[in-house]
Amino acid sequence: MKNEKEILYANACFPNYIRVNMKIKLYLTLLFSVAMLAAKAQTADTAKSVKDTVQVFKPVEVPPDFKGGFGKLLKFLSKNLKYPEKAREDNVQGRVIVSFVVERDGTLTGIKVIKSLSAETDAEALRLMAMSPAWNPGIQGGRPVRVQYSIPVSFNLSND
The missing domain is CATH 1.20.5 (Single alpha-helices involved in coiled-coils or other helix-helix interfaces)
Known part of the structure; x- marks a missing residue:
């Protein structure tokens, strides 16, 4: 109270x-x-x-691509590919499949060979991809994301 x-x-x-x-x-x-x-x-x-x-996507809404498109990628590969001398002498021809992650800023990381041809051609394919300029990153939900990507690098000897 x-x-x-x-x-x-x-x-x-x-x-x-x-x-x-x-x-x-x-x-x-x-x-x-x-x-x-x-x-x-x-x-x-x-x-x-x-x-x-941390997450790496495989299928994405907009896949990553080489700046300038596929034609520029082929031009980059053919201009910078140095056919290994030992592979040339041994008449090694075929494709090396290289896998990598295209980061959100377009840089390539985790570059590795997933289908080998020879030690020399594998090393050359890895060297080529390591010197690649930045790509356009993959897009998921309107934002750039990390994307796992693979490409073949062909080694063919001409009959010249």
Whole structure:
């Protein structure tokens, strides 16, 4: 009973203080809630961006491509390919399949041979892809993503 009288007295004497105090508590509660939601969203975005940097896609909405298109890729390969002398002497001909990841910035990483022809031709195919300029990255959901990609590098001797 005494508490009720004190509350009524406080309300009568300090009505604005109590209202302001309640508003401050409400404001602080809302501010804290918004901060928690923002932290949760930021954590989700961080987790999503970490996933994007780690996850490698294979099929994507827009696949990566060599800047300038397929014709420029063929021109780049033919201009820079140096047929290994030992492979030429041994009449080694065929294709080396090279696999790599086109990163979100278009650079190539994880370059490896998945179908070998000879040690010399494999090394040349790896050298060629390592010196490749940046590609146009693959796109998934409107954002550039890491994409696993493979191409054949052909070694053919002409009859000249």
